[in-house]
Amino acid sequence: DWVIETAIGRPQWTISGAKRPMAVSITQSTEVGTIYGLDEIETIAAIAKRYSVPLHMDGARFANALVALDTSPAEMTWKRGVDILSFGGTKNGCWCAEAIVLFDLDRARELAFLRKRAAQLFSKSRFVAAQFEAYFKDGLWLDTARHANAMAARLAAAIEDSATAKLAWLPQANEVFAVIKKAEAEKLQAAGAAFYDWHKPHGFDGHISEDELLYRFVTSFATTADEVDRFGQLIA
Known part of the structure; x- marks a missing residue:
């Protein structure tokens, strides 16, 4: 404030x-x-x-x-x-x-x-x-958001258990940020994982080394638990 x-x-x-x-x-x-x-x-x-x-x-x-x-x-x-x-x-x-x-x-x-x-x-x-009629019907918009958030929490848990990545901070919605070595991130992307690097927030320099970057992951209504678990296996 x-x-x-x-x-x-x-x-x-x-x-x-x-x-x-x-x-x-x-x-x-x-x-x-x-x-x-x-x-x-x-x-x-x-x-x-x-x-x-x-x-x-x-x-x-x-x-x-x-x-x-x-x-x-x-x-x-x-x-x-x-x-x-x-x-x-x-x-x-x-x-x-x-x-x-x-x-x-x-x-x-x-x-x-x-x-x-x-x-x-x-x-x-x-x-x-007109899409909003279907979006609001029976709480669909809330269900899809809950699913996206749940997948982000699942992804964050996989990253926390990883030996090659660490959470930058705890996610509160459907975006997850992780610190990963550049070489490891390239391997993950080559294996089919879709994510990208993100600029470092002010004051974050002390939390990241020269061979690491901050990466952003976004989960959605379409993200499946199987996809998250497969990524978890890649970074285990």
């Missing part, structure tokens, strides 16, 4: 010629497989409100975070101070299906006009949006 307050509370934002922050945006779950807790979201929202900027939630992996926290969509968004949500389905089984959800009715009414003005009105978009 100190970092956010420092960034949006700078004195120069009061100068008329300066560019001012227009929103605070958080990603739930994040690109590194972590999740904001409900109290953390509420704290960030309070800071945003203090400086009169809206809080946006990038929910590309919204379902994964939701099932991991075992909460409701309302509890993870507007009840905690989120103003606008980018609700994603593409990373959880849909094709190009994303939705913008505003929790202020006046802003919601204006959105259709803003979309047109910004040249974002995609012709025949109803065929994309």
Whole structure:
């Protein structure tokens, strides 16, 4: 919260010629497989409100975070101070299906006009949006997210048991990060494993040697337990 307050509370934002922050945006779950807790979201929202900027939630992996926290969509968004949500389905089984959800009715009414003005009105978009009917039916979207998260936990356990790889940090959703020697990673990829290297986070240098890299693994609704177990055998 100190970092956010420092960034949006700078004195120069009061100068008329300066560019001012227009929103605070958080990603739930994040690109590194972590999740904001409900109290953390509420704290960030309070800071945003203090400086009169809206809080946006990038929910590309919204379902994964939701099932991991075992909460409701309302509890993870507007009840905690989120103003606008980018609700994603593409990373959880849909094709190009994303939705913008505003929790202020006046802003919601204006959105259709803003979309047109910004040249974002995609012709025949109803065929994309129709996927959401099947996505939500009988809780399918939650089931696919739970499966992806479970496969990530299974993969993390295999990496923890490995003599040739180590977890960078514990996954909270469906992304797993591991430190692996470059030569070993090349062998795994040659054997058919699909993953790629990732930039080192700030302050992570002390956790990785020169012959190692940080690698990112992503599990999905389509990942099978057999695939994870076969990878576990490769790194055993």
